[in-house]
Each structure stands twice: as structure tokens, then as C-alpha cells.
Amino acid sequence: MTDKAKKLRGRRVVIISNRLPVSIFKENGKIQINPSAGGLATGLASYHQENEGLWIGWPGYNPTTDKEKNILKNRLLNEFNCYPVYLSNIEIKKYYNGFSNNTLWPLFHYFTTRCSYDHSEWEYYQSVNSKFCKALLETVKPDDIIWVHDYQLMLLPEMIRKEIPEATIGFFLHIPFPSMEVFRYLPWRNEILNGVLGADLIGFHTYDYSRHFLSCILRILGKEQNYGQIVAGDRVVKVDTFPMGIDAARFIAGVASEEVNAENDNLMKTMKENKIILSVDRLDFTKGIPERLQAFELFLENHPDWHGKVTYIMLCVPSRDKIQQYRMLKKEVDELVGKINGRFGTPGWSPILYMYRSVPFTTLIGLYSSADLALVTPVRDGMNLVSKEYLACQGQHKNGVLVLSETAGSAAELGEAIIVNPNNVNSMAEAIYQGLTMPEEDKKAALKLMQKRIKRYNVFRWADDFVEQLVNTKENQEKNQQRLLAGRLKQRLFTDYQQANRRLLLLDYDGTLVSFKKKPEQAKPDQELIESLKNLAGDPKNRVVVISGRDRGSLSEWLAGIEVDLVAEHGIWIKERDYPDWESTQKGNPEDWKSNIYPVFEVFAERTPGAFIEEKSFSLVWHYRKSEPELGSLRAKELMDAIRVFLNSTGLQVLLGNKVVEVKPVDINKGKASVHWLEKEEWDFILGMGDDWTDEDIFAVLPEQAWSIKVGFTAFTKAHYYVESQKAARSLLKSLAGISG
Ligand code: GDG
Numbered sequence: 010m011t012d013k014a015k016k017l018r019g020r021r022v023v024i025i026s027n028r029l030p031v032s033i034f035k036e037n038g039k040i041q042i043n044p045s046a047g048g049l050a051t052g053l054a055s056y057h058q059e060n061e062g063l064w065i066g067w068p069g070y071n072p073t074t075d076k077e078k079n080i081l082k083n084r085l086l087n088e089f090n091c092y093p094v095y096l097s098n099i100e101i102k103k104y105y106n107g108f109s110n111n112t113l114w115p116l117f118h119y120f121t122t123r124c125s126y127d128h129s130e131w132e133y134y135q136s137v138n139s140k141f142c143k144a145l146l147e148t149v150k151p152d153d154i155i156w157v158h159d160y161q162l163m164l165l166p167e168m169i170r171k172e173i174p175e176a177t178i179g180f181f182l183h184i185p186f187p188s189m190e191v192f193r194y195l196p197w198r199n200e201i202l203n204g205v206l207g208a209d210l211i212g213f214h215t216y217d218y219s220r221h222f223l224s225c226i227l228r229i230l231g232k233e234q235n236y237g238q239i240v241a242g243d244r245v246v247k248v249d250t251f252p253m254g255i256d257a258a259r260f261i262a263g264v265a266s267e268e269v270n271a272e273n274d275n276l277m278k279t280m281k282e283n284k285i286i287l288s289v290d291r292l293d294f295t296k297g298i299p300e301r302l303q304a305f306e307l308f309l310e311n312h313p314d315w316h317g318k319v320t321y322i323m324l325c326v327p328s329r330d331k332i333q334q335y336r337m338l339k340k341e342v343d344e345l346v347g348k349i350n351g352r353f354g355t356p357g358w359s360p361i362l363y364m365y366r367s368v369p370f371t372t373l374i375g376l377y378s379s380a381d382l383a384l385v386t387p388v389r390d391g392m393n394l395v396s397k398e399y400l401a402c403q404g405q406h407k408n409g410v411l412v413l414s415e416t417a418g419s420a421a422e423l424g425e426a427i428i429v430n431p432n433n434v435n436s437m438a439e440a441i442y443q444g445l446t447m448p449e450e451d452k453k454a455a456l457k458l459m460q461k462r463i464k465r466y467n468v469f470r471w472a473d474d475f476v477e478q479l480v481n482t483k484e485n486q487e488k489n490q491q492r493l494l495a496g497r498l499k500q501r502l503f504t505d506y507q508q509a510n511r512r513l514l515l516l517d518y519d520g521t522l523v524s525f526k527k528k529p530e531q532a533k534p535d536q537e538l539i540e541s542l543k544n545l546a547g548d549p550k551n552r553v554v555v556i557s558g559r560d561r562g563s564l565s566e567w568l569a570g571i572e573v574d575l576v577a578e579h580g581i582w583i584k585e586r587d588y589p590d591w592e593s594t595q596k597g598n599p600e601d602w603k604s605n606i607y608p609v610f611e612v613f614a615e616r617t618p619g620a621f622i623e624e625k626s627f628s629l630v631w632h633y634r635k636s637e638p639e640l641g642s643l644r645a646k647e648l649m650d651a652i653r654v655f656l657n658s659t660g661l662q663v664l665l666g667n668k669v670v671e672v673k674p675v676d677i678n679k680g681k682a683s684v685h686w687l688e689k690e691e692w693d694f695i696l697g698m699g700d701d702w703t704d705e706d707i708f709a710v711l712p713e714q715a716w717s718i719k720v721g722f723t724a725f726t727k728a729h730y731y732v733e734s735q736k737a738a739r740s741l742l743k744s745l746a747g748i749s750g
Contacts, residue, residue: 022062026158030054033070055256103133167207180208184391186218260401272375287380291328304437377402392418410444425455509694517699518557544746546572580682628673680706
């Protein structure tokens with residue numbers, strides 16, 4: 010455990026997932042509490058036991074009386090550190106079998122034609138998520154670290170955030186996050202994304218899933234990311250990759266135990282000299298079971314010399330059998346197994362030994378340790394812990410081979426396995442042959458490398474890593490919070506302003522005074538803004554400068570009659586309030602360079618739907634606000650690279666602004682323009698406010714004691730303070746105007 014994680018010992022980790030790590034059963038009228046099956050429950054249970062946190066979830070059983078509910082609640086709390094959320098039959102039908110497993114599960118695994126989009130199931134999904142939220146509120150303590158798990162509870166982070174704004178919340182998705190093209194099918198896509206964004210840290214098994222999520226956040230919610238950081242209100246939310254591990258030591262110790270050795274001896278007696286192929290999965294359409302059976306059949310067909318010498322033990326754990334599609338899959342698998350055994354079996358040999366049930370842990374690791382080859386070939390799988398568990402159990406009795414599907418999350422870490430396309434039956438059949446005939450040294454070498462990784466990044470490292478990053482993210486947020494211009498800080502600004510006699514206000518226009526519009530010419534000031542600026546500029550103690558990248562014409566027209574100073578085209582033109590005319594800070598003829606650059610801009614505009622060119626007297630601007638955001642930013646970067654070649658020793662520069670690429674003379678920037686006013690007088694109050702990269706030049710030239718204010722949060726700025734939105738910037742100016750008036 011890392012030092013940082015040790016420091017967290019004082020804080021309790023509260024895990025919330027659909028299922029508890031233990032399930033309640035009633036057998037012959039007696040209550041039994043057993044460990045739950047499934048990747049999340051088995052993987053995290055070891056971590057939970059070690060940390061003595063709290064786990065909130067459904068125990069798989071619904072007590073009928075309040076008395077029974079309380080008795081079981083107390084037992085779960087005292088014996089297992091678990092807190093139950095009881096779900097009614099209709100809730101299980103609609104929220105669990107319905108929206109979770111009939112909508113999100115198939116959609117996130119790319120089975121789009123299996124998805125149902127049922128409004129009443131969506132309503133239950135919402136109400137059950139709020140039921141989990143209520144359960145948390147009943148038991149949460151102020152310093153708890155809350156860790157929400159998986160696709161059944163994607164609305165929960167936002168719900169908790171509303172109730173406890175300062176809470177530390179992590180969210181981890183155990184299944185794949187699909188690409189934008191698939192995710193967008195979901196009618197409630199915005200709600201799901203916003204739900205998850207209530208967390209401070211959002212984790213996925215692989216980089217691809219993180220990438221898909223960030224792309225959806227950009228293209229559906231319009232939120233940009235910066236190194237996996239997204240601004241949600243006044244919080245920076247972090248998205249990152251944490252490939253889940255297993256409790257490797259538990260498996261390794263298990264293999265050495267007497268109980269498992271006895272199981273192995275029995276198995277070996279039945280199997281004689283036969284090689285054992287093994288697969289272990291929940292019976293689910295994502296696991297590629299029919300395709301795998303077809304591959305085994307083809308292997309037997311192609312390699313008759315292996316008949317009677319190999320047995321495929323197929324362990325399928327019953328799953329979601331209330332759903333029609335799962336019952337149909339069960340029928341298909343039963344028939345395929347019957348067909349293959351009927352076709353190749355002999356009185357002394359059944360090619361497939363099919364178990365449709367759950368087995369005890371010792372039997373499971375007995376199977377893992379004695380199998381010569383494991384077939385893990387899901388069509389899609391978030392991670393797949395079975396592949397790691399199998400490897401952990403190998404090496405003591407045998408050096409087994411792993412045949413692994415490229416679409417399992419674990420394939421990203423287990424590159425030494427025989428990697429297959431789960432839909433390519435031919436290549437899977439060949440992989441079985443290759444695995445069974447592989448030289449011992451090759452098997453051993455591959456196994457060693459993979460085992461080393463599995464032991465190192467185990468489930469404890471994984472969970473500590475997540476929790477540590479969550480706490481770091483929260484600490485960073487708190488630091489940022491101190492820079493938010495609100496409360497006492499805002500009051501101090503007002504007092505400073507009130508007490509000053511010579512005040513300078515340097516204000517950006519688009520994104521600061523007015524919101525962004527699809528067309529630049531639509532950004533006219535409204536009456537409220539005109540009033541605020543008139544009041545501010547009318548105060549004899551004030552000098553108000555509007556510093557914009559816009560052309561002279563628009564600024565003169567829109568701000569006519571207000572006593573403000575103006576800067577156009579980032580400082581190419583200056584108009585002081587007491588003079589009627591604009592003055593140029595530039596010499597030379599811009600047409601010379603424009604004729605070279607314009608055609609390049611044009612080519613990129615043609616290749617990028619929605620992009621267009623704006624020509625100003627001393628600069629050229631390529632806008633992509635109306636383009637598809639990912640294509641736009643890709644093209645913007647390409648355009649910058651293409652332009653740079655022309656700019657060598659021309660005295661020009663290319664800048665990436667807010668959805669614009671701009672070429673203009675090097676010595677022009679808003680900072681230089683600001684200096685013009687900064688040097689005019691001994692100011693005793695200076696405020697600079699802007700939202701864009703180009704406004705960073707203003708912040709850079711302001712003296713230390715000035716109020717430099719970024720509009721909208723970003724982790725990377727030279728400004729000392731920030732306001733959360735353009736609306737907040739306007740409201741701040743209105744308050745200052747009120748003090749003036
Ligand atoms: C989800 C994601 C992701 C299976 N049969 C028995 C048994 N198991 C245990 C295995 C393993 C777990 O169940 C299955 O885990 P997987 O990871 O393979 O798959 P899912 O249940 O679909 O889990 C998956 C996982 O969450 C974690 O993030 O990897 O992608 O779909 O631990 O050992 N255990 C016992 N008897 C059995 O018969 N005792």
C-alpha cells in the first residue's frame with residue numbers, strides 16, 4: 010500500500026454497487042448469506058474485507074416484513090459491513106432486468122439491435138438510483154470517500170452531489186464505454202453523462218473506454234477536455250484509466266492448499282491423460298459462447314488425431330435468466346453442446362463436459378490450475394477477470410496457455426496470450442491447436458511475464474490507486490475553489506474598488522461581456538450590458554477599455570455613445586475615448602502576406618463543413634465554431650502546422666483561440682495593448698477580465714496586486730481568480746456598476 014493510501018486509513022471508503030458482495034437466500038425456510046458471483050463482487054470483496062469500509066447494495070432478496078428487514082440489515086452490518094437496499098419485484102423487473110440489462114448492457118457492449126428503449130424502465134432506473142442515494146444519506150459520514158460502481162448507478166453521482174455538494178465521489182465503470190456513434194442511440198444520453206459527471210473522478214478499465222467517454226462529453230454536452238480534465242460547474246472532474254486487477258495472492262495460496270489438491274487429484278482421475286481446455290463465464294451473449302463452441306467443433310473436425318485426447322470443460326454460471334434473450338441463449342448453447350458431443354463422442358469420451366451452475370471457490374481454482382488451455386473469447390468484455398484468475402493459478406501444476414479475445418479489456422495488458430478475433434471461428438480453432446502443441450519453454454516464458462504483471466497490479470493496488478487519485482482530484486478542486494471569485498473574496502474586490510480613486514478596467518468582449526454566437530455578427534450588446542458599461546464608464550474615477558479581437562466597425566457601431574476606450578483586432582487598432590478616430594499601431598501593407606495565407610485557409614474551410622474565414626484589416630481568422638468539434642480541432646491543428654511553414658521570418662504569428670485560428674503580426678497582442686493604458690497613470694485599482702487564450706496576454710502584463718479574472722474555469726491560466734461563467738462575469742460588472750452609479 011502506498012504512503013498516501015495509508016494516510017486515508019482514517020477515512021472510510023463507502024462502496025455503492027447494484028449487488029452486495031454477499032447474497033441472501035432462503036433455503037428450506039432458513040436464511041443463508043453467501044458470497045455473490047460476478048466480476049465486480051468477487052474482485053472488490055477482498056479489498057472491502059481488508060479495509061473495513063461500508064458497502065451499500067442489493068442483497069438479492071426482498072424481506073416481506075419490516076421486522077425481517079431490520080434483522081437482516083443488522084446482520085449484514087455487523088457481520089459483513091454491508092448496508093442493504095431492498096428492491097421490490099417491479100423494481101428488479103424494470104430497473105435491473107429492464108433498463109440496466111436490456112438497454113445499457115447490450116448498448117455498451119455494441120449489441121445495438123438487442124436494446125430496448127422503454128420509458129417506464131427509464132423512470133424506474135431514475136427512481137431506484139434515488140433509492141440508493143437515500144440509503145447512502147441514511148448512513149454516510151462527513152469524511153467518507155464515496156465510490157459508486159457500474160452501469161446500474163450512472164445517475165447516482167449527480168444525485169449525491171445535489172444532496173452533499175462537498176462530497177468526495179468516485180465512479181468506476183466495469184463494462185466497456187462504447188464509441189460516440191453507438192452511445193448516441195440512447196434517448197437519455199445527456200442525463201446519463203450528466204449523472205456520471207457528478208463524480209470527481211471517473212474511471213474506466215482501458216484507455217479506449219476513457220477516450221470514448223471524453224468524446225461523448227465533447228460531442229453531446231459540448232464540454233472540452235484538457236488532459237482528461239473536464240470542467241463541470243465549478244469543479245474539475247478527472248477521467249482516467251485503471252485496469253482492474255485480482256487478489257492474486259488468494260488464488261496462488263488456494264492452489265497450494267490441500268483441499269484444492271484433493272479436488273485436482275479427483276479431476277485428474279476422471280480426465281486420465283487428457284488435455285483440459287477450460288472456459289468460465291456467466292451465460293451471457295457478450296461472452297461469445299456459441300462462437301467458441303463452433304471453434305471447438307472445427308478444431309475437432311480439422312484434427313481427428315486429438316479425438317479422445319482432449320476435454321473441454323465449459324463452466325457457465327446461470328445469469329439473468331428472467332430475461333427472454335438469456336433463456337434463448339441457454340437453449341442455443343444446450344443444443345450446440347449436444348450436437349458436438351453427439352457428433353464426436355464415444356462410449357469412453359465426451360468432448361465437452363458442460364456445467365451450468367456455480368461451483369465453490371476451491372473447485373473453481375482446482376479447474377483453473379489443472380487446465381492446459383483457457384478459452385476466454387468474449388465478443389466484448391469490460392475487463393474479464395477470469396483470464397487473470399486463470400493465469401494466477403497456473404505454474405504450480407502446469408504451464409497453461411491463454412487464448413484471449415482482442416475485444417476483452419484484459420487484452421490490453423495480456424499481450425503474451427494467443428490473441429484472437431472472437432468472431433473468426435477458423436482462427437480460434439487454429440489457436441486451440443497452437444496452444445495445445447506449444448513448446449513448454451514458450452508457454453512458461455509467456456506465463457511468467459503475464460503473472461508478474463498480475464501480481465504487481467493486483468486489486469488492492471488498483472483500488473488504492475483509484476482512491477488516491479480521487480483524493481488528489483478533490484484536493485486540487487479545493488485549491489481551485491479558493492480562487493473562485495465568490496463570498497469573502499468577492500467582497501474584498503468590492504471594497505478595493507470602492508476605496509480606489511483611479512481605476513482601470515480591461516475587459517475582453519466575446520465570451521466575457523457577451524456569450525458566443527454561431528455567427529460573429531450576432532454578438533451585439535443587449536440593453537443590460539449597455540447600461541452597465543455606461544455606468545462604469547460614466548464614473549469619473551474609472552477608465553474602461555474593451556479589448557477585443559473584433560474589427561473596428563463592429564466595436565464602434567455596437568458601443569457607440571458609451572465613454573469606453575476600444576482596442577480592435579487584438580491591438581492593431583486603438584481608439585481612446587477622448588478622440589474621435591481609430592489609430593493604427595501597424596505599418597506596412599498586410600495584403601502582401603494575406604494573399605499567401607488566404608488560399609491555405611480556403612482549402613481548410615472547404616475540407617471542414619461549417620468552417621469559414623473572417624478577414625480583418627491586419628489579420629485573417631479561420632472560424633470552426635459551427636463545425637463538428639473533433640474534426641474542427643483536428644483541422645485547426647493541421648492548419649496551424651501548414652501555416653507555420655509560411656510564417657518563418659515574416660513577422661507574423663499563428664494563434665489558436667476559442668474555436669478560431671488567427672494569423673496576425675507578431676508584435677500584436679492584447680497584453681501589449683493593455684500596457685498602453687497601464688502606463689498612462691498611477692492606478693490604484695486594476696481589473697482585467699477575459700475568457701480566451703488571447704486574454705492570457707492581458708493577465709501576463711498585469712501587476713501582481715491587480716484583479717486578473719478568468720471567465721470559466723480552467724486549470725491552466727495566468728489569472729489569479731476566476732468566475733464560473735460568462736453570466737457570472739456580467740453579474741460582477743453589474744455589481745461594480747451599481748457601486749459606481
Ligand atoms: C463485469 C464485467 C469485468 C465465475 N464462475 C464462478 C465464479 N466466477 C467468478 C470468476 C470471476 C467472476 O465470476 C467473473 O468475472 P468477469 O470479469 O469475468 O465477468 P463479469 O461478471 O461479466 O464482470 C467484466 C468485471 O465486471 C470486473 O470489472 O472484468 O468485464 O463484465 O471473478 O471467478 N466464482 C465462483 N464459482 C463460479 O462458478 N466461486
